[in-house]
Amino acid sequence: MFTQNLDFKTTDLDTFPFPFRSDNYRYSNDLRKLEDVNLVTITPEYEMQVRAKRRLLDEQPEVRYQSFPHTMEMQWEFLEMVFEMAIQKYPQHFELHKDGDEWTFKNNILDEQQTFTFGDASTLPYEPYDFAGRHFHQDFVLMVHRDDNYYLEVGQVSYAALFSAHWNTGMSFNEIHGPVPFVSRNGDDLVDRIRRFLLGINPGEPWTRINWNLMADRWDVNYETMDVWEPQRKLVTAENAGKLVRLRVEEQKFYRMPRSNAILFVLNTQFLPLEDLKLRQEWFDLTYSVLQDIPEPMAEYKGIAPFLPQSVEFLRREDEKLKAQGGA
Amino acid sequence: MYNSPVLFDASPALTTQLVPNAYFKKAAIITDQAQHSAVSALIEKLYDTPHDVHVFKDAEQARAFIVAQKMGTHFYVVANWDEATTIFTTAVEEGVSEAEIQVQLRDDVKKYIYCMKCFTSSEILKEAVNVQCACGAHLEVGPFYSKVRQGYISYPFIPEA
Numbered sequence: 001m002f003t004q005n006l007d008f009k010t011t012d013l014d015t016f017p018f019p020f021r022s023d024n025y026r027y028s029n030d031l032r033k034l035e036d037v038n039l040v041t042i043t044p045e046y047e048m049q050v051r052a053k054r055r056l057l058d059e060q061p062e063v064r065y066q067s068f069p070h071t072m073e074m075q076w077e078f079l080e081m082v083f084e085m086a087i088q089k090y091p092q093h094f095e096l097h098k099d100g101d102e103w104t105f106k107n108n109i110l111d112e113q114q115t116f117t118f119g120d121a122s123t124l125p126y127e128p129y130d131f132a133g134r135h136f137h138q139d140f141v142l143m144v145h146r147d148d149n150y151y152l153e154v155g156q157v158s159y160a161a162l163f164s165a166h167w168n169t170g171m172s173f174n175e176i177h178g179p180v181p182f183v184s185r186n187g188d189d190l191v192d193r194i195r196r197f198l199l200g201i202n203p204g205e206p207w208t209r210i211n212w213n214l215m216a217d218r219w220d221v222n223y224e225t226m227d228v229w230e231p232q233r234k235l236v237t238a239e240n241a242g243k244l245v246r247l248r249v250e251e252q253k254f255y256r257m258p259r260s261n262a263i264l265f266v267l268n269t270q271f272l273p274l275e276d277l278k279l280r281q282e283w284f285d286l287t288y289s290v291l292q293d294i295p296e297p298m299a300e301y302k303g304i305a306p307f308l309p310q311s312v313e314f315l316r317r318e319d320e321k322l323k324a325q326g327g328a
Numbered sequence: 329m330y331n332s333p334v335l336f337d338a339s340p341a342l343t344t345q346l347v348p349n350a351y352f353k354k355a356a357i358i359t360d361q362a363q364h365s366a367v368s369a370l371i372e373k374l375y376d377t378p379h380d381v382h383v384f385k386d387a388e389q390a391r392a393f394i395v396a397q398k399m400g401t402h403f404y405v406v407a408n409w410d411e412a413t414t415i416f417t418t419a420v421e422e423g424v425s426e427a428e429i430q431v432q433l434r435d436d437v438k439k440y441i442y443c444m445k446c447f448t449s450s451e452i453l454k455e456a457v458n459v460q461c462a463c464g465a466h467l468e469v470g471p472f473y474s475k476v477r478q479g480y481i482s483y484p485f486i487p488e489a
């Protein structure tokens with residue numbers, strides 16, 4: 001069985017998408033133009049993350065992967081896009097040989113090779129989207145454009161922060177965000193504003209944002225396992241928070257798919273234990289400041305209310321130590 | 329289609345009083361009890377708007393009646409929950425939008441939850457806050473409904489000893 005205990009963290013800090021830009025955090029339309037449009041990244045944790053993701057997909061296929069039968073063409077579009085990106089950026093790690101519709105994809109990191117007929121799903125061990133997604137460590141969600149909204153029609157989600165591919169399947173952008181206390185600094189409802197923004201995204205010009213949460217000694221939290229992780233959160237103390245609590249970030253990317261017009265939502269999830277924040281003083285200071293000022297509804301929604309005070313207390317003690325060292 | 333409207337306890341189509349819609353040329357009334365006072369009250373309020381009444385027997389006959397209606401028809405349903413659900417679903421399948429249907433129930437609405445442990449939906453009492461699923465999981469009933477899963481999300485929890 002997959003162990004939920006966290007056994008990995010980002011080791012190359014230069015690849016960690018640190019989320020905070022100012023010393024307090026409120027919801028906003030924080031989308032920015034994405035500079036490197038290629039979504040494939042190989043980090044030191046790539047292999048470990050991909051293997052963990054595949055284990056979850058195999059153990060809980062109903063929870064982790066959902067698709068509607070009519071999405072096959074869009075699934076092939078996704079496969080083609082990510083494979084092309086992979087060989088373009090990392091020709092030493094990935095290869096794609098095409099002989100008409102007979103394609104061979106090679107993943108040299110995992111030492112895997114698959115030949116299949118493009119457009120014929122029966123030639124792959126999984127649906128095309130599921131198969132392609134299993135070669136990269138991100139989560140992938142396809143939101144199909146219908147009547148001025150987006151609907152979740154394919155989802156491969158192995159790093160959930162209250163995200164269940166099973167539950168959210170078929171829902172609109174607005175329905176999915178129903179649970180989020182999604183108001184801006186001045187009280188505006190953000191869901192519709194962001195939905196409209198997404199309608200204007202063009203092919204070839206993806207956007208990005210960073211979402212964050214704190215996770216208490218777990219890989220992910222979803223509604224299916226709430227009975228397990230809710231009580232676990234109470235085990236966090238100011239003494240163990242440095243190790244158990246991790247700043248969990250999702251670097252999110254939004255691509256308009258040129259053929260289907262759908263939005264591909266890509267999530268790169270990374271973790272940094274609170275104790276590692278000290279490796280970058282600026283990150284430590286910003287996080288300490290932000291966590292002291294989380295509005296109650298946001299803390300409740302994010303599921304961090306039961307261990308936020310302990311986490312802040314851990315940072316306060318560390319801050320004192322750092323200041324004492326600095327002053328010594 | 330998976331994102332088509334469905335009849336659930338908070339559907340906008342549900343009403344406690346049918347009201348004639350001024351923008352429609354004709355009224356199509358489907359009921360499982362033609363003598364019901366809601367039907368006669370509606371017909372009275374329709375004045376000279378033409379109307380047809382179909383007495384519900386099964387989905388296929390209801391479908392034939394729905395399909396035979398012309399553009400510009402507004403649908404009114406007076407029925408028990410189970411029959412109303414069948415009529416509503418059939419109408420939606422035939423391309424009728426939720427804005428074109430009003431439903432007045434003869435009995436109570438039914439409320440369904442979706443268990444996030446065993447992924448099945450089941451009927452619950454409308455006012456229930458916590459329930460136990462047939463799979464054994466204790467569930468807190470949430471406020472979000474899924475048309476695909478046909479139930480309100482219900483979150484598993486371990487009851488305090």
Ligand code: HEM
Nearest residue numbers: 027029030031141143162163176179180194212213265302
């Ligand atoms: C288009 C694809 C998107 C999908 C599929 C998606 C999905 C989700 C899901 C499943 C959740 C958790 C909901 C729950 O609690 O049940 C969520 C939360 C949230 N989403 Fe999105 N989202 C998308 C785009 C966006 C965009 C473009 C923004 C902002 C610009 C955004 C902002 C947020 C925020 C702020 C939260 C709350 C997260 C937290 O505080 O931890 N989302 N989203």
